[in-house]
Amino acid sequence: MTDLPLTTLTRVRRGAHHQRTDRAALYDVIDTALYATLAIVRDDRPVALPVGIGRDGDDLLVHGSTGSDFFRRIAEGAPVSLTITHLMGLKYARSLFDSSMRYRCAVVHAVASVVPPEEKEAALLTLSEHLMPGRSEDVRPMTAREIAATLVLRIPLAExxxxxxxxSLVEVDDDGEDRSVWAGMLPLRVVAGDPVTSPQTVAGTPVPESVRRAARRVAASGTA
Amino acid sequence: MTDLPLTTLTRVRRGAHHQRTDRAALYDVIDTALYATLAIVRDDRPVALPVGIGRDGDDLLVHGSTGSDFFRRIAEGAPVSLTITHLMGLKYARSLFDSSMRYRCAVVHAVASVVPPEEKEAALLTLSEHLMPGRSEDVRPMTAREIAATLVLRIPLAExxxxxxxxSLVEVDDDGEDRSVWAGMLPLRVVAGDPVTSPQTVAGTPVPESVRRAARRVAASGTA
Incomplete structure (x- = not known):
């Protein structure tokens, strides 16, 4: 895989030593995330909303209603910024100034393209596999009307x-801070609880393997 | 508390029945969050980054380095969109089309103001209390140099x-879907792990009550 290019948009300006330019790092942030915060410019102001995501090779997929003004603007070429943050913990330094969050974060800059009608069903299945792996085999197929009502956007992972x-918790030895003050980290992770069955489900229907699989995935990554 | 006004920027366009206009709902989303995704327009493109937050009455506080181009632009009046998302679970419907995420989300639209020098220390303590309650009593006071190096921005929670x-998991009775397919919800929540002590801390230093308090707060809300 080629490295991510350093451009005006992608060069990290603060804490640059924490930047990762390998695609594996980007794909790991994406593949362990269920949603991203998608930002556009609307009437000269920023607006950012959470959206479910899926990765299809070197592209990200997002979907929305064809009736959504937000998604329509992106379909028409409005540049996007797509941010995924995995908060991994709180770092308690020996001063408030040096205390911080521990996180992995990806910011993608792109112009999206609209997935054409003949590729929409496959793209929606890719999204579904990312968000709810195996679920498409539990449920009925998508209908033509459902596919037509959905706008699917492809966002290249180029920038x-x-x-x-x-x-690790690195401290500079001669920073003059008091080592008798406790310093360290409070780790944070996402966990899945027990599945809750909808009351209208036929009594005795077992929780499908796909749902247990999604729970295991969250348990493995600690992120969502 | 007055309700949140419905404006061009704040009226929810999709899934409008899920909109909440009471300030209590907004403050609850904020008070159970450690960070937000802050978006601005830079050179006609959106850019959005995660930032730690604190609430001070009817304002949000964020802080960054005085050397940060991103924060400087906000200080100079660039409009912001600030998005907080608590992903609460995955909703498994009886079709892929009706499946979705369960979440609470707040989007704030504002122009920030710079907290003046004489109010900065108090504002930084408010931020610290939000992010790491009680921690300011464990550590040394902030220095004048640290305060000077920090830009604190106040974001009104007006819009x-x-x-x-x-x-609840609501289904329409006559939607024609198959009730023998399992439907329901996989709950997701954030949990705190055991605190990790920095190796340079004097051996035997106990984990402070403030860190345990932060862990209890995450446990209570399930969010971060």
Missing amino acids: ASVKDNAG | ASVKDNAG
Whole structure:
């Protein structure tokens, strides 16, 4: 895989030593995320909303209603910024000034393209596999009307920055801070609870393997 | 508390029945969050980054380095969109089309103001109390140099939307879907792990109550 290029948009300006330029780091942030915060410019102001994501090779997929003004603007070429943050913990330094969050974060800059009608069903299945792996085999197929009502957008992963400060707890030896003050980290992770069955499900229907699989994935990554 | 006004920027366009206009809902999303995704327009493109947050009454506080181009632009009056998302679970419907995320989300639209020098220390303590309650009593006071190096921005919570679809699992009785397919929800929550002590801390230093308090707060809300 080629490295991510350093451009005006992607060069990390603060805490640059935490930048990662390998695609594996970017794909790991994406593949362990269920949603991203998608930002556009609307009437000269920023607006950013959470959206479910899926990765299809070197592209990200997002979907929305064909009736959504937000998605329509992106379909018409409005540049996007797509941010994924995995908060990994709180770093308690020996001063408030040096205290911080521990996180992995990816920011993608792109102009999206609209997935053409003949590729929409496959793209929606890719999204579904990312968000709810195996679920498409539990449920009925999508209908033509459902596919027609959905706008699917493809966002190239060509220009992106990844920042990861979740490494070891490094302190400079001669920083003059008091080592008798406790310093360290409070780790944070996402966990899945027990599945809740909808009351209208036929009594005795077992929780499908796909749902257990999604729970295991969250348990493995600690992120969502 | 007055309700949040419905404006061009705040009226929810999709899934409008999930919109909440009470300030209590907004403050709850904020007070159970450690960070937000802050978006601005830079050179006609959106850019959005995660930032730690604190609430001070009817304002949000964020802080960054005085050397940060991103924060400087906000200080100079660039409009912001600030998005907080609490992903509460995955909703498994009886079709892929109706499947979705369960979340609480707040989007704030504002122009920030710079906290003046004489109010900065108090504002930084408010931020610290939000992020690491009680921690300021464990550590040394901030220095004048640290305060000077920090830009603190105040974001009024005047124009904001809140969307909450994390309520009960409602299905329309006559939707024609197959009730023998399992439907339901996989809950997701954030948990804190055991605190990790920095190796340079004097051996035997106990984990402070402030860190345990932060862990309890995450446990209570399930969000971060």
